[in-house]
Amino acid sequence: xxxxxxxxxxxxxxxxxxxxxxxxxxxxxxLNVSDNKLTTLEGCPEQVGEAFVxxxxxxxxxxxxxxxxxxxxxxxxxxxxxVDENILPEVVNGFLTFDSNPLISLRNFPRxxxxxxxxxxxxxLPEELIDIWMTDGHENSKDILMDIxxxxxxxxDHTINNTALKELINTYKKD
Numbered sequence: 037x038x039x040x041x042x043x044x045x046x047x048x049x050x051x052x053x054x055x056x057x058x059x060x061x062x063x064x065x066x067l068n069v070s071d072n073k074l075t076t077l078e079g080c081p082e083q084v085g086e087a088f089v090x091x092x093x094x095x096x097x098x099x100x101x102x103x104x105x106x107x108x109x110x111x112x113x114x115x116x117x118x119v120d121e122n123i124l125p126e127v128v129n130g131f132l133t134f135d136s137n138p139l140i141s142l143r144n145f146p147r148x149x150x151x152x153x154x155x156x157x158x159x160x161l162p163e164e165l166i167d168i169w170m171t172d173g174h175e176n177s178k179d180i181l182m183d184i185x186x187x188x189x190x191x192x193d194h195t196i197n198n199t200a201l202k203e204l205i206n207t208y209k210k211d
Contacts, residue, residue, distance in 0.1 A: 049073070049089070056100075066107070069093070077101055086195050087130060092116070097122045105129075108151065112136050119144045141189075 038058050045065035046116035053072040056079035064085040074093040077100035095114040101123045108130030116137040122146050132145075132153040189200045 045086075070110070091133075108132065117141075 039060045041062040043062045043064040045064045047068045049070040062083045066087040067084045068089040070089045070091040083104045084102045089110040091112040098155045110133045118141045127148045133151045164193040
């Protein structure tokens with residue numbers, strides 16, 4: 037049988053799950069599917085009322101991500117390099133943690149994180165960019181995220197375009 041919705045929390049971590057087939061379409065509380073063997077979010081609920089925890093899996097992308105999340109997102113320790121457009125919400129009403137992913141771009145990441153933003157220091161992003169992000173107090177985070185991609189800081193082969201990186205650094209450098 038298949039459950040259509042769960043009003044509270046649904047904890048499925050440490051179960052060696054390889055897929056999310058037959059999960060309910062709605063989870064009212066927290067959905068935790070961390071520490072499994074997931075390579076895809078196919079079958080994921082469309083709506084999670086509170087936090088969505090997908091850490092310590094083998095996710096390469098966030099396809100099938102819930103359309104609506106009411107709280108935080110924890111996606112640490114996966115193998116995500118980029119995020120496709122319109123997958124993550126523009127505003128996260130809680131925390132967003134994404135460290136220990138080989139991220140090469142923050143384009144299409146949320147523009148506003150209401151609580152804690154964690155993880156930028158443990159990615160493949162250039163150290164100079166991380167320094168700007170941290171010292172800027174996230175005041176210009178929306179602009180920085182857009183400029184990383186618009187200026188072409190990362191090439192398709194994942195190498196850094198040093199000219200574009202210098203341009204970005206000079207744009208946000210404090211006097």
